[in-house]
Structure formats: C-alpha cells, structure tokens
Amino acid sequence: MFLAEVNPPILSNSRALQQSLFSLLQNCKSSNELTQIHAQIVVNGFSQKNYILAKLLSFCVTSGNLIHAQKAFEQVRKPSTIVWNQMIRGYACSIAPHESVKLYNKMESTETKPDTFTYLFLLNACARPSFLRVGEQLHGRLLSNGLFANIFVQTNLLNMYAIAGGDASVLKARRVFNEMSERNVVTWNSMLAGYFRYGDIDAARRIFDDMPERNTVSWTTMIAGCAQSGRCNQALALFREMQRAHVEVDQVTMVATLSACAELGDLKTGRWIHSYSDKAFPFRSQQRLVSLNNALIHMYASCGVVEEAYRVFKEIQHRTTVSWTTMITGFAKQGCGEAALGIFRWMQSVAAEEGIKPDEITFIGVLCACSHTGRVDEGRYYFQCMTTDFGIEPWIEHYGCMVDLLSRAGLLDEAQKLIETMPMEPNGAVWGALLGGCRIHKDVELASHVARQLMTELEPDGAAGYYVLLSNVYATGKRWRDVATVRQQMAEMGVRKPPGRSWIQVDGIIHDFVAGDSTHKDAVAIYEMVDEITRRARLEGYAPKPSDTEVLVTVELEEREELV
Template sequence: MITARKLISNHPTLSYLEKCTSMAQLLQIHAQMITTGLALNTFNASNLILFCALSDSGDIRYAHSLFCHIPNPNLFIYNTMIRGSAQSLSPKNSIFLYAQMVVRGISPDHYTFPFVLKACGRIRDLELGKTIHGILVKLALESDSFIRSSLINMYTNCGSVDFACRLFDKMFDFNVVSCNAMMSGYLKVGDLGSARSLFDKMPERDLVSWSTVIAGCVQLGDIKKALELFTEMQDLRIRADEVILASLLSASAQMGALYRGKWFHAYIYRSNVKLDVVLSTSLIDMYSKCGGVDIALRVFRLMPKKDTLAWNAIITGLAMNGCGEKSLGVFLEMQSEGKRPDDVTFIGVLCACSHAGLLDEGFRYFECMTRDYRINPRIEHYGCMVDLLGRAGLLEDAQDFISRMPVEPNAAIWGALLGGCIIHGNVELGECVGRLLIELEPHHSGRYVLLSNLYANANRWDDARNIREMMKEKGVQKIPGQSTIEAMGAVHEFVMGDRSHPQTKEIYHMLDEMAKQLTLAGYTPDTSKVLFNLDEEDKENALGYHSEKLAIAFGLINLGPNTPIRIVKNLRVCVDCHSVTKLISKIYGRKIIVRDRNRFHHFQEGYCSCKDYW
C-alpha cells in the first residue's frame, strides 16, 4: 500500500527543491508547494527553511517568515533556525528562538547549544553566556567536546580569555576544535606567543588551525612568521584555502611586496582555489596597496559578482593612488548599477576628493551621503572634509566646519587642520592647534615634530628648539624614517644613513652619482625643512641620506630599466625627497612608486601623480 507520506515525498516539486541554487528558484518552488498543498507538511516546510537559513544563497528573513507559519515546529526546525540566526546579521534572534523553544516545552539538545553560545559571543553578552553555561552543567552537557569548544569561543569573544583558558586546561581530550578555539582566543587579546606555543604543541592540525595562526601573525604584525608558516605548509604539501591566502595577500599589502603578492595570485590559479568575492577583494586591496592599481582595476572588472566590500576596495585603492577622478567614476558606476554605498564607501569617495583637490565635489558627495542615503557622518567623514578644506587653504572655513560638527573633534580632526596650516604657512593658527594636539596626545612624537617644523619654517628657531626639548623631557622618542623595497625575492629595509646593507659600498657610490646628475639638472637641496642638529638628529637631517634615497639607489642598481622601483615609507615623504624623486624619474627614465604614511606617489618623467598636492 502506498502511503500519503510516500506520495508527498515522491512529488516532482520536491526533487526541484533538492537541486535549488538560488532564492529566485526557491520562491517558484514554494509557490508550487502552496498550490499543491505540499507546504502544509512540516517535513517539506523544514526543507524550505533549511535552504533559506543555512545555504549561502539563502535568506534568513524569508526563513523567519516560513517559520512563523508552522504551527508546531519541532526540534530540528528550531535548531536550524537557531543556527541560521546565529550566523546572520541579527544573532540575537537565536536567543529569542531558544527562549521560545524552552517555553513551548521542547528540550534543547547538544546541537542547539553551540549556536546559542555562538550568538552570545557575537553579541558579547557574557552574563547570558554564563547562564547558558550553568544550564549545560545541569544537563551534564559541559563535557561534550563540541560544546566545550563553543564555550571557549564564547568566553574569548566576550573578552573573558582567562575563563576560557581555565576551561581549556580542564579538558581531557585536546581535540583540534578546542585547540583552534583557544588559539583564536589568545590572538583576540594579542597574545601571539601563547597562540604559537599552542599551535606547536597541537597533536593534529586542520586548515582552520593553519588559517587561525597565519591570520593572527599577519594581524599582529609578525609577517615573517606568517610567511614561514606558509612555507612549512608547502613542505607538508598542505593546500592553502581561501582564508589563508586572503591573510597572505594582506601580509603582502602591508609590506608593499607586489611580487610576493603576484606569486600568491599565481598560486591561487595553480592550485585551483576558488576565487570568491572575499579573495578577489583581497587581491584588489593587495594590488592597490602595492601601487599596482591598474591590475587591481582589472581584477575588479573580471569579478562576476561584486559586493559592497569589493566596490569599497577599488574606490579607496584608486583614491590612495592619486586617481581621484577614476575613483569617483567607479562610484558613479556603483550608483548606476543600483548598489547601495555604505559609510566606508563615502570615506573612499571623500578621500578621493581630498587628494585630488576636488573641493566642490567633496561637499556635494558629503551632502549626498546624508540626504540620499541617510548615512550619519562618522568622525572619519568629518576628518576628510577638514583635510579637504585645509589642503585648499580655506583654513577659516575648516575652523568653522569643526565648530559646527555635532561630534567632539578628536586628534585626527585637529591633525588634518594642522596639516593645512603647515602647507599654507599659517603659523598663528598652527601654533594653537599644535599645542592642543600635544595636550591631547602627549606621547605622540609626530605632534611635536609637526609643530617644531612649523616654527622652523617661520624661522622661529628658539620655539622649535623648545618643542624638541619638551619631547626629551617627556621621554617621547621620534619614530625613525624607514623605507623598504622588494627586489631579488626579498624585502630590503633602509633607515637614515644606513650602512648595514651588504651592498652599502655600491649604494653610496650610486648616491654620489645621483648627486652629480641632480646638480647638472639644476637641483639644489631644499634646506628649509632642515631644522638644526640635536644629538642624534644630525643624521636625520642629512638630506642626501634619507631612507627613501638609499632605497632608490638600491633599486637603480638591482632592478632592470623597465621595472618600476616600488618603495614603502613609514613616514610622510619630505619636500626635498619629493623634489629629488621627481628629478630622478626624469634623469634615469624610471618609474618610481612611493607609498608613504598618507598616500601613493607615482613619479614618472619628472612629474608626480599627487601634482605636488600632498
């Protein structure tokens, strides 16, 4: 005898549900299930919810709509909804569903709690997490290895790493899941040493283990260790996944190591790693931060699907590389394709206007953000506008803008105004702003240096000397200038007057040759920014031996004539180095790309992409 249940399960509409790949298809299937009465069956409805709640192509909001029409949802449906909600943009819904489930008398099981704990961690509700922990103890579920790992994750996400550590130490079976959770907890509080120690002791590791420790090394600045771990993976013939490669591309971006980034790009294709939206966006970010903005744009154009993060990456990348008009052009494309920009998008747009000196456009987009998209400006947006006005020399307007801000101005806002004062030589206002910045950030060396430079430019040498003395009294150390350049498969680092490099003799010989050629071209050193010698600062003020000049000399020696010289500097490029680099690009017929603390400078044929506006 054929039962009604079997007839339902064999219905052709249900076979379509198994092959469903998008919400558009699911909506059609759901419509057919309603007309045929299949949607009334709880089992069939649960399959609809399963796709909507857990599939990458699903829609958790539609899952909630379906859930509300089920009169008596069972444990499986509740667990599906709790899991989907915990991973959604509204994890708090998992807590509501769990509470509703208990009120209805449905007993949760060991599949329920890991996602309830995940939701507690995501909303950082430590007290609620402790309450759930207490329930687990009463139900004798605390010893379940998966639940114990979820508890560790919850505590670390809520900032209670000590409690997570105590839980971990009481575990009898140190499985890979719990070790990964604890390692992630250490990294969240910046304890890279403990994370690496645990990683080294792990009896077995999975891809999550490798991706966790590599990402942690990159985020906490130990790029060398991240690359060493990747080499170890290769020796063990472990194939890197999208998450690991995204971290390694971020490492390349931080170093400005274009050729290393290109190698990882090639690895993605060689290993047939899926080039998803996240990995594509990481490539755009890497190429942009390494000065390869043309390649970044090509990667962006080849993406079949683009989310807001991808649009933001290319808009910001173009802006920082001095391509303000192109950046705004891409933003217009984004609007025309119906993609909704977010607050980060407008930071990129306003930066593009600031770096390109597009004053009217900047105000128009600032108004567009609030008027058309109802985005409340953040302090970063206000900072872009102050920077835009300051660079344009409209210092009184910038002051007025700051006074009308609905938020309290921070050091970044005042720093943008001070930058404008230095560019346009407004000593009176700059002095007030500079001293205010020193009060706000008494241990930030850059604030003292900028104010000292302002005084020096105005020939107020006693005031400049007093500021430097103030630095000494407060124990504030000036950050030394540092430049890196990638060549011969390695990243080479230089500081002011550096003589530690194996090629020092050749580098200084090239510097002498550069000096001769510059003199023949009519160059005279710009000593207006050379203040005075104070103890160790005599080397710092020796213009001819600034770190980027050493890096350029190294590049001229070691890189072929058609290879761009790419340099990353930790401080702002000084006026003299900027002038020298323009001339060198013309004299030697070389393209030189310098990424300083603020932006990119693309030098070619005696010109810079910043148009001397930085």
C-alpha cells in the same frame, strides 16, 4: 475481519505517500517547490507528522526562509525534539539569535525534552559577547544533565567563551579546553582563534605549535591573526611554511595572505597568489569569492601597481560596495585623484542597476581624492550629499579630509571654522591637517594657535611629528628664535621624531631600512653607494636648497646633503 483485510492496503498507501512527500522534500530546489509540497502535506493530513515536518523545516532553515518555517511550526500541536531543534538551529544562525533562547524556554515548559543537538544549536546562538550570561547558564545546565562530556558540546562551549573575549572569558575557554579528555582539530582551532580575539598572539602561537594536527583552517587562522596584529612578516613566513607542509590553500587563506602582502609591499608573493588563484579558481568562476578579488585590488594598489589593480577591478563580474571603495581608495592613496573620482562617478551611474551604494569608507576615498586634486567645490558637494542623499552622518575622518582639502587650497579660515563647528571633539589628525596648510601657506600666527591645541591634547610620542611641523612653519617665516624654542621643548620633553623608514624587495626578500641605522648586513656597501651618489650629485652641480632642508634647520650642511 473485513477491517483487518481492508486496513493494510490503506495504511500502505498512506505510508507510500508520506515517503513520496519526504523524498520530494529531500530533492526540493526552490521556495516555489516547497510551497507546493507543503500544500500536499496539509491536504493529505500529514502536517502533524513530525519527521516530515522536520524535513520541511530543515529546507526552510538551510535556505533562510524562517518566515515559512515559523508558520509551519506554529501549526504543530505537539512538536517533537527534532522539530524544536530545527527551529532553534534556524534562529541560532539568523540575525535574531535571541529567538532560539525563547524557543528553548518554551520547549522547557512542555513535555518534550532537549537533547545534545538542542544545546549544540543554543551554544551557537550564544556565541556572541552580548549572550555570554545566557551561555554561562547553559554551561550550568549541561553540567547538571550530564551532557557536558560530549566533545561537540565542549567544543561549542569553548568557542562561545572564546568569541566573547575578555580576560574572564578566555580563561573559561582555556579551562574547558584543559578539562576535555578528547580534542579534535576543531577544538584546537577554536582555542587558537580565541587567543587571537583576546590579543594574546604569543599564546596563540604556543597553541598552534602544540597542535597534534593542523588543517587549512588552523593555518589560515594563524596567518590572518598575525596579519591583523601587525606581524605581517610572520604571517608571510607562515604562508610559506604552509606551502612546504603541502596543506591546501583556500581562498580565505589567500585573502589573509594578501592583506600581509599589501601591508609590506610584497608584490612578488602577491603576484604568485594571483596566479595560483587564477588556476585554482578561474576568474569568472561562480566559486570565486568577491573578497579574494577585493584583496587582490587592495594588494596591487598598496604596492603602487594601480594599473594592475584596475585590471582586476574591471574583470570582476559582480562588484560590491567594497569592490568600488577599494578601487577608489587605491587610486586616491596613490595620488591618482582624477581616476578615483572617475570610478566614483561610474559607481553612481550603475548604482541602481547593481544594487550598490557608497558607504562611509567610500566617501573617505572620494574626499581624499578631492583633496589631492584641489577640487574644493566638488569636495564640498560630496561632503554635503553624504547626509542629504545617502543618509550618512560624517565621521571625524570625513571632517579631517575636508579640513585637509580646505587647508591645502589656502582656505584656512574656512577650515578653522569647520573644526570649531564639528559635532565631535577634533583629534590630532584634524588639527594636524590645518597645521599642514599653515606650513604650505606660511600662516605663522594660525600655526601657533593650532600648535597650542595639539600640544595640550596629545601625548609626547604622538606630538613628535607636529612639533617638527611647527618648527618648519617657523623656519619658513624665518622666526629662528621660535624654531629654537620648539626644538628645546622637544629636547626637554624627550620628544623625538620617528626616523624615516623604507623597504624594498629584492629576489623575494624584503629589506627594511631606517634612517641612521647601520644594522643591515650590507650596511657598509649601502653607505658606500650613498657616498658615491652624493659625490656624483656634487659633480653635477647639486647643492641643497633651504626649501629642501627646512625640516632639518638644526642639522649641519654636510649631514643635510646625505639626508636629503
């Protein structure tokens, strides 16, 4: 009787203390607080209480502190399903997803049984091409234990196959999709993304058109997929359609659209996105993605407005390596070599302070800048310090930049030696850089040697530009017989130089022009203006010089004037 009267208040106090510690875990804000709360859990003998431990592990997983979570988990004698699930979830989202599979195998050897959430987290862990075989085994397990009918399990399974890529995987993803009696917008989005990863843009478009409901992710996936597949006009058309549908545009959408703007030179749409982003996500807001700022820099630089790109760059509070690299390559591509190198020196001066360092892409921009400014010694220095100071092994693109730098400077022997000592086989771009130097410095003999290398390594379609370049070299050296031979070879092989192409934006519409094309709706007016410009040029005393038209050695004089 005494025990019956005494025990209830003790149990009540114990329950109250557990609830208090659980509440503290719910409101925990830092790792230091977590450590103190965990200590109280251990001191008061609650380290085996699964519901408290599950809450502790949830905080660890959410904050990325898997080391603490693993230590706490190892102290539990009989983890419940929810405790196992928290650890499996944590590793599924980490850089070591295979640990999730290991934990699942250990769990299977105990009396604790997995539930729907266990498989949801495992399927997330297997959403990687290298884990496809394990994912297929899980698929079989789901069918045998009757959990396959769950819409969330089916969606995660579909997503796993979609991410794996390849013919077989995308077919399995579609099979899962077709077998689903119920689908939500996440399911449709997973199938949409799967087709883009597989490279079937048309199938992705059909899925998008059939979707009963679209959210921001649906539109963004479609815009990004088209932009990355080279269908930038379609990407921008989708963006405008998204606006007309009054779907919320988020920062990821803006990044994808800016990529298309950069490719097409659509400055007007790019400026609109910049203005919209400033209103929706103020520049110094902590919520603004670094990738959005980087995309703005890339867009402005690609559209030739490097001053605006630099203004955005200067306003960024927290720059990443990508931020610095985008600005460096932006300046370099626009011929502002000195400015690009100035940015790189600035990057080096704050490297320790901001915790950033150049990567392979950064050095491509730096070497390109050295090439366009003729800084041979500086280029050699940066090429060497890539390995000695930063531990970066040069890619073939870096060798191509160095060959271009040396060739432009007239150091053709050094450039040729560099090619011969490269640790990888030179490609057309590397040989082409040397051939370009031969044209500048009129080294016909070396050009002939380089051309032979190019012609034997490249397909006819890829060799067109190099045939023309070799023809120019021969023309510069007045070797007309060789010019004729090259032109004859081009004709016999069916090789044609891709026609010149340009575009301009007028009143928000991008007009695309191809040399010799007459399909534009205003073609008559355009060619009338060309004739007028030519007529006025003649009145001013203009006449095409041989140096202006060496690329057109087989073209009649009147036609040369027009094309020049």
